[in-house]
Each structure stands twice: as C-alpha cells, then as structure tokens.
Amino acid sequence: MPSPVHPGADVAARLTDLTYWYPDSALPALDGVSVDFGDGITVVAGPSGGGKSTLLRVLNGLVPHFHGGRIAGSAQVAGMDIVQTPTRSLARTVGFVFQDPELQAVYDIVEREVAFGLENIGFPAAAMRDRVDEALVQAGVEHLAGRQVRTLSGGERQRVAIASVLAMRPQMIVLDEPTSQLDPEGSSLVISAAIRMSEAGRSVVISEHRLERLMQVAASMVVVDAGHAERQEPSTWRPAGPSIDAVRTRPPGAEAWSLSGVTAGPARDAVLHQVDLGGRRGEVLALSGPNGGGKTTLLRVIAGALEPLAGTVERRPGRIAYLPQNPTALLHRPSVRSEVELTLDRAADLEDPKVILRTLGLDALSERYPRDLSSGERQRAALAAVLPGRPDLVLLDEPTRGMDSFARTALIRLVAALRDAGSAIVLATHDSELRDALADRVALVCGGKVTEQGAVRA
Amino acid sequence: MNARAVAAWSFACLFIVLFTTNPAYKTAVLVAAFVTLATTAGIRRMRRLLIAVAVIGAFDAMLNFVSAHLGRTVLFALPDSIPGLGGAYTLEALAFGLTGGITIAAAIFAAAPFSLLLQPHDVMDALPGALSRTGTAIAASMNLLPLVVTSFGEVSEAQRLRGWRPRGPRSWAQVVVPVVLTSVEGSIQLAESMEARGFGAATRSSFQKSKLEWQHWMVIAASALAVVSFIAAHAMGGAKDWYAYPSLTAPQLDLPSLVACLLLFTPVLMWPRD
Numbered sequence: 102m103p104s105p106v107h108p109g110a111d112v113a114a115r116l117t118d119l120t121y122w123y124p125d126s127a128l129p130a131l132d133g134v135s136v137d138f139g140d141g142i143t144v145v146a147g148p149s150g151g152g153k154s155t156l157l158r159v160l161n162g163l164v165p166h167f168h169g170g171r172i173a174g175s176a177q178v179a180g181m182d183i184v185q186t187p188t189r190s191l192a193r194t195v196g197f198v199f200q201d202p203e204l205q206a207v208y209d210i211v212e213r214e215v216a217f218g219l220e221n222i223g224f225p226a227a228a229m230r231d232r233v234d235e236a237l238v239q240a241g242v243e244h245l246a247g248r249q250v251r252t253l254s255g256g257e258r259q260r261v262a263i264a265s266v267l268a269m270r271p272q273m274i275v276l277d278e279p280t281s282q283l284d285p286e287g288s289s290l291v292i293s294a295a296i297r298m299s300e301a302g303r304s305v306v307i308s309e310h311r312l313e314r315l316m317q318v319a320a321s322m323v324v325v326d327a328g329h330a331e332r333q334e335p336s337t338w339r340p341a342g343p344s345i346d347a348v349r350t351r352p353p354g355a356e357a358w359s360l361s362g363v364t365a366g367p368a369r370d371a372v373l374h375q376v377d378l379g380g381r382r383g384e385v386l387a388l389s390g391p392n393g394g395g396k397t398t399l400l401r402v403i404a405g406a407l408e409p410l411a412g413t414v415e416r417r418p419g420r421i422a423y424l425p426q427n428p429t430a431l432l433h434r435p436s437v438r439s440e441v442e443l444t445l446d447r448a449a450d451l452e453d454p455k456v457i458l459r460t461l462g463l464d465a466l467s468e469r470y471p472r473d474l475s476s477g478e479r480q481r482a483a484l485a486a487v488l489p490g491r492p493d494l495v496l497l498d499e500p501t502r503g504m505d506s507f508a509r510t511a512l513i514r515l516v517a518a519l520r521d522a523g524s525a526i527v528l529a530t531h532d533s534e535l536r537d538a539l540a541d542r543v544a545l546v547c548g549g550k551v552t553e554q555g556a557v558r559a
Numbered sequence: 560m561n562a563r564a565v566a567a568w569s570f571a572c573l574f575i576v577l578f579t580t581n582p583a584y585k586t587a588v589l590v591a592a593f594v595t596l597a598t599t600a601g602i603r604r605m606r607r608l609l610i611a612v613a614v615i616g617a618f619d620a621m622l623n624f625v626s627a628h629l630g631r632t633v634l635f636a637l638p639d640s641i642p643g644l645g646g647a648y649t650l651e652a653l654a655f656g657l658t659g660g661i662t663i664a665a666a667i668f669a670a671a672p673f674s675l676l677l678q679p680h681d682v683m684d685a686l687p688g689a690l691s692r693t694g695t696a697i698a699a700s701m702n703l704l705p706l707v708v709t710s711f712g713e714v715s716e717a718q719r720l721r722g723w724r725p726r727g728p729r730s731w732a733q734v735v736v737p738v739v740l741t742s743v744e745g746s747i748q749l750a751e752s753m754e755a756r757g758f759g760a761a762t763r764s765s766f767q768k769s770k771l772e773w774q775h776w777m778v779i780a781a782s783a784l785a786v787v788s789f790i791a792a793h794a795m796g797g798a799k800d801w802y803a804y805p806s807l808t809a810p811q812l813d814l815p816s817l818v819a820c821l822l823l824f825t826p827v828l829m830w831p832r833d
Contacts (some may be wrong), residue, residue, distance in 0.1 A: 167754050192757030199755075203706065204748040207699040213680050216766035221757035223764045233766070251705070265756065406716045423720040429744070430710070430717040433737040447722035472740060487721065 113273045113304035114138040114160055114183075114195075116330075119174035121155065121164055130155045132328035133174070138273070138306055141320030142299045144335065145308040148505045149477025150466075151326040153308045154200075157275050160306060161195040162188040179272050193222060196266025198276040200476060200503075202258035202283075211253070211261050212237070212246045218269045232268050239301070240264035240294050255392050256287020263294050273304040280309065281476070281503045284392045284531050289314075310477075310505055312338065347517030347538050354382035356417075357494060357525030358403055363412035365402045371410055372398045374549045380525045382417075382493075385516065387540035388529040389554075390547040396529035397426055399546055400496045403527060419493025420448050422524075426498040428483030432471040437463055440471060440486040450490030457489040460515050462508060476503040481511075488515060495519055495526040501535050513538045560599075560830065562685035564775035565672045568595075568826055571782035572669035575789050575820060580800045582658040583810040584789075587820035589661055592668035595826045600675040601833030608675070612667050616660035623656030624648060631806045655803035676830075685769040692763060699753060703745055710741045774829040781825035789819040 114137070121131040130152050138160070145153050158164040165172045166188045176183035179194045199205050208214040215233045224232065237243040240263045245253065253261065259279050266274055276295060280288035288311070296318055299305040309315055316322075319335040359379035366372035372395045380386045380403075388396045401407040402414060404423050425431065434440045441454040458467050461481045466474060471482045480503050488495065495516070501509050509532075516539055520526055529546075530536060536543060543554040576588045596605055625644060630651025639645040673682065679698040686694040714737045723733050771779075792798045798816035801808070 161755055163751060163755060167751055187760075188754050189757045189760035192755060192760060197752075197755040199748065199752055201748060204745050205752040207695065207749070207753060208680050209678050210680060213766055217753075218756040220763050220765060221760050223761035226764050226766065226768065229764070229766050269757070401716070404720055406720060420722075421720055423717065425713055425717045427710075427713055427741075429741055430713040430737060431721065433733060433740065444721060472744070 112137050112139055114176070114178040114306075116156075116159060116177075117175045119159065119172070119176055121159065121173075122171045123155075124169045126170070129328055131159070131330070134328075134330040135174075136323055136330045136332055138304060138323075139321060140299075140302075140304050142295065142305045142307060142315065142318055144312060144315050144319045144322045145306060145325060146310075146312060146322060146338075147325040149481075149503065149508060150475040152328045152330070153325045154277055154475065156323075156325050156330060157197075157277050157306065157308055159183060160273065160275050161197045162186060162191045163197070189221070192218060192271075193269055194272050196269055196271040196274040198259065198262045198266060198274070198279050200278045200281055202255050202262060205262050205265075206250045206258070209249055209251070211242070211248050211250060214250055214261060215264045215268050218265055222269070232270075236264040236268035239267050239297065241290065241297075254287060256283045256290050259283065259287070259291050260294055263291070263298070267298070271303070273306065274298055276305070276307040278308050278310070278476070278503060280311070282499075284390075285533075286391060288531075310503070347513055347520075349383070349517070350521045351383060353384035353541065354523060356380070357382045357384075358414070358416045360402065360409075361413045361415075363402060363409045363414060365398055365407055365409040365412075366395075367398065367407065369410060372549055373402070373546075373551070376402075376412070376551045378544060378551055378553075380527060382523045382525050383520055384541045385520055385526045385528065385539045387536045387543045388527065388546050388551075389531070389536065389543055390545050394547045395549050395551075396546045397498055399551065400498055400527060400529055403494070404496050416494065420490070421494045421496065422487040422492035424483055424487050424497045424500055426502075428480050428502075429472065431483050431486050432479065435470060436468050437471050437474075437482045437485060438467040440482060441489050444486055445489050448490050448492075452490045454489065457485045457515070460518075461485050461511050477505055477508060480504055481508050484512065484515070488519065491522055492519070492524055495524045497527070498529045499531070500528065501530065501532045509535065560672075560676045560681060561769060561771055561775040562673075562677055562681045563769060563771060564778040564826075565677060566685070567779040567782040568823065569669045569672060571785045572823055573666055574786050575823075576662055576665040576669065578789065578793075579798060580658070580802065581798065581810045582654075582661060582801060583812050584798065584816060584820050585658065585661045585665055587817060588823060589665035589668065591820065591823035592665055592671075594824065595830070596668055596671055596675060598827050598832050599672070599830045604675060604833075605671075608667070608671055612664045615667070616664040618660075619663055620653070620656035620660040623659060624653045627652040627655065629804050651803040651805070651807045654807055658801075658803070680767075681769070684765060684767055688762070691765070692759065695758070695763070696753075699749055700746070703742065703749060706745055707738065707742045710745075711738050714738050714741070777829050778826050781822045785819045785822040788822075789816055792816040792819060 116134050116136050119131055119134045120129045122129050147153050155164055159176050162183050172184055206214055207217050212233050215236055216229055219229050219232055237246055240260045242260045242264055280291050292314055295305055295307055316335050316338050322333045322335045324331050324333055357380055360376050363376040364371050364374050390396055402409055404421055434443060438454055441457060445452055458464055463481055463485055545552045545554055572588050572592050576585050628646035630649030632650035633647045634650055636647045637645045679701055683694045683698050715734045718733055789798060792815040797813035799811040801810040
C-alpha cells in the first residue's frame, strides 16, 4: 500500500484505500482502491462493469462531485485533494476525454470548441489564439480549425476533444475508452495522439479493451475488476488467446435475402450506389469499411427499414433481429430480463429468457435496469433483447462495441449457434477478431460501393 | 455577420410590423426582410423556410376568411346549417386574413437571420458578460436538439424491427420513453463534459469578442432611425392605421413612414452576399 504523501514528480495521482458508492447503491463501485498513477502511459484494463470508468472519474473529481454518492479514503492529484476540490477547479490539472465523441462538443466550430476550457478559466483573450493553435497542432488536427464540429468523423471529433483538453496544458490526461466507437484508422490516430501526449511529458491514463498497441508503450497497467484495482507490470500482459474458430456444423442453405441494383440513402441522398449483394441461410456475411462508408445504410436496407431509391430488395419471410449502432435505442424496460421477454412475447417464441441471458453472461444482471449498466454491459443487454429465440435474419451493427474479451467470446458462440440453426447473419463491424472468427464472406463497403472480398472459409 | 447588428435590424422589423395595422407598411417590411435574406443567405438555403412561411401565412389568411363572417362585400355564402363553415364569406375577411398572414411572414423573416446567418457562437460572443454563462449553457443544449431528432428516428426504427407497431397513443410510450431517456442521458453527459472542462470555474473570457465594423454600425443606425421615424410619423398623424371592416378601403400611405420602412433594406447593401 502506498504511503500517504503528496504525489511527487513521478507520481501524478495517488488513491489510498478509496471506496465509493453511487447514490442509492448499497454496494461500492470502488472498494478499498490504493493505486498510484505515474508518468507516461497508464493503461486501465478490466472487464465491462468492473469500475474502470468510475476509477477514471475519480481522477478529475467527477466522482464524487458530479455524480454524488459517498466516498471514503483519500485521493490526490498533483498535490490537490480530489475529494475537497471541485471538478471545475481540477480542470486545469486533469483533462478528460469521454467515450462518446458526439456528446462532448459545446461549440459548433472546432477552434471555438478547443477554446471552451480556456474561456471557462478566464484565460486572457490575447493569448488564447496561440494556445488553441498549439493544442490543435499537438492533437494533429490543425487542418480542422475552421470546420464545423458536426461535419467531422468520429476519429476527428475525438482528436478535437483531445485538443480541447491539451489547450488547458493539464499535467494529466484521462481517456475513457476513446476509441470504442471508431474505425481502425480513427482509433489508430487517437492512440497516436495519446502516445504523443505522453512523449511530451504528460501523465496519460487510458482505459481500453483493445490493448495490443498501447501495451507496447505503456509505463504501467492497472486492472480494475469488481471494484478492486490492482497494479500489474505491462510486461506481464499477454494478448488474449487465439480467437475462437466457430466451426460450422452444417453448410449454408438457400438464399435468404438479396439486393439487386440498389441505390439507397437517408433523406433521398444516395449513400449506396448500384449494390448487388445477397446472403444465404446459415451464412455469416461481414461488412467492413470506414465510418461513414454506408455499412449502416446497407443494414437498414436489408432490414427493410430504409426503402431503396432504385433497385430491388428481396427477403424470405420471417423474423428480423436488428441491433442498431446505438444499443440504448432498444432499451426501455425495467430490467434486462423483461427486455428479453418482450421480444420473445412478440415473436410468440417459447424459449426461456434464461437461455440467452446465460449465454451472454447476463445472469447476475438480469434484474438490473438496463440503463444503469456500463456501456459494455448495455451492449450485451441489447444483444440479449434482439437475439433470443430463432430469428430468420440477424443484422448486427457494431455488435462488439465496448465489449471485453469474455463478452466477445460469448457473442461469437451465440452467433455461431444462430448460424448453425439456419439464421442468415450480416455483421457490420470493425472488429477483425469477430470477422475472422465468424465471417463466411466479407464485403467492403466504402464510398457507397460494395466490393466482395471473397469467401473467407469454405 | 455581427449578432448585435442582426438583433437591431430584427427588432426594427418586428417593431414596425407589429406596431402598425396598415398592410402597406407591413408589406414593405416583408419585402425588405425577404430581400435581405435572399441576398445574404440565398434562396436555396431559404427553401424550407419559404415553404413554412407560405403554409403558415396561407393558413392564417384562410382561417380568418372562413371563420370571420363580417364585412359588407359578400363574395359567396354557405348555408348557416353547416356547422363552423356556414355564413357569408366576405372580401373584408379575406383582406384582414391576408394582412395577418403578411404579419406572420414578415415576423418570421425578421427573426430568420438568427438561424440562417449566425452561428450559435456569434450570438454567444455578442452577449454581455453577465449572460455569458447562461448563453453557453443554452448554446450547448441547442447542440443536443439534432441528437434528439436522430434518436427519435433510431428508436422508432429499432422498435419497429423488434415487432412494435403503433396502436393508439399508449403504444407510443415504447418509442417516446427511450427517446426521452436517451436525451436526458445525453444532457447529463454533456454537462459532465462541460464540468470537466472547467465550466463555472471563473469569470469567463472570450476567444473572439463580437466586433462592430462600420457596416454593422450603419445597419444599427438605419434600424434605429427606422423605428424612431416611424413612431414620429405616427405621432404626427402619418403612418395611418387601417381596418378592413365594415367596408374595405385602400390603406393610406405617407412618404416619411414609407422611407422609414425602406431603411430596413440597408443590410442588403451592407451585409455580405451569398
């Protein structure tokens, strides 16, 4: 256990025997956590719902100042008592980048957005332009200075969020799963920005599920599970074992759906052009490609949620299970179990809700209110809400978003079982592990065109 | 574009169009506001606004025509036995309704520059220091509006694909509840993000203060002059009011009042063109 001294040059933050309860919660979200955060990159790892986001929020005081609840123990950053110092006062010392790039922007123009924090602390207007320019360069987004925030991609938005905290010149920067909603290119750029920040002498604390690249440069690692935090040497970390090869038990069957010469897009603006594509029962088709390439539009056309502007769509009759990119769009019932029951009732399917809850590792969460869950747990709850029973056509939009390796493995098993039971499956995903484990065919969706990459497996 | 100059011009337009009952001056303001928008924002960006104004204005005119069976010049009549519609349809009621439509159209065009020509940060920069924090919070919440619209589309689509069908008002709860919850969560996350970036930590400074160039001063001066001269003309017996009933008469015009309205064309010369 670390001694209760003020953090020095090599200790940016120190939590000592810290226990925290969210409001109205009997169980602590963090339980007796004692851990130091030093210079360089500290990776915070652990399963979904284990307490990673809560731990990160302690570092800038959002827990407890914004979220309320009870806290015991001590927490210090750069010599300041986090429990006694309001978050707004810690903002100069600790910068925080959130998971969702769409819910961080206050201003409409990039350079204004970057200046927001400086305006809040009353930074002199005359020196603000230089600070903003400096931060834009450090985050690698100087070319976006005059752009409207809403026109940016997810990766660009996250780097603007990083620039926004860099403008404050904080000693520590905390990033909470900043790449969970980004395509590989966007993720790579954000991770590169995080590495540059640490090279510039800042303490960087980052929570991620995909650790391969970060672990090569991490100075330390903290594993958070069930509210307990434990420091581990990054050198002891090993990538997850070989991904599950979901061996099929029977070959694909008849054609389940097809698109012929389809041009489609929301609000009559064509996003997809002249697409010819089809899928069979008992087959998994993976859609890959960058954010904004048209994967979601393609899924919506296959589902019948979006009428094509030209061309024809054919589907065999049957139940469609559709997981939207934003899983919270589905969740409105008082418990995870009741979400599953709703779908089974509507489908007049007699399957026991416990089956899918157990498969996705949601047994212990079945009576919880879905919106109280962590983002990875919510994703699993949404999957449980759409996939019970025997859907004929399964359409999943980024199903592994925010998922840990355990949940990913459970999903792979579930999708493989549906495939073997004869469901036609289409996955839109950036997750190469998921693709490798499940896809019979891969189609690249980019710039409105769909190009088949050929059969992955016989 | 300067928000203070826009505010001055909008105020002058709104003041005259609401102050007078004379359709001639109202029409002059309507034309000034339309031409200003068309030259600065461009007709293409105004397309939706034009449709909305046409629909609202026409509705207002028709409502009066159908419901106010007053006036001496009867165009046609429907039997009194038809509930709500029966009675005489008069030229006076039509003219009065059209005047109401012109008022609404002019008022909408006068306020439209705030959405068509200005960005939220332009308005925030123009606010006095005491309102800066409130303005920031309002601007931030405005950023959430498109997300609410998107969320409604996503939720209703996801629920339809899950087997939901709209069957009466109560069934919409399965769409409305998740949309409201998602919006509330979005607001909380945005507030968390603002807090984490020091919102409320000190007296705010500004990256870019609203600066008034000579063109903006010209618009402000012209707007102020328009209001003052219109009031003065009215006080001296000009800018006569008009009433459609009981018999339709032509609205009276006087030169000083008309010149006051013409001053509202000043932004056409001063503001950058589309």
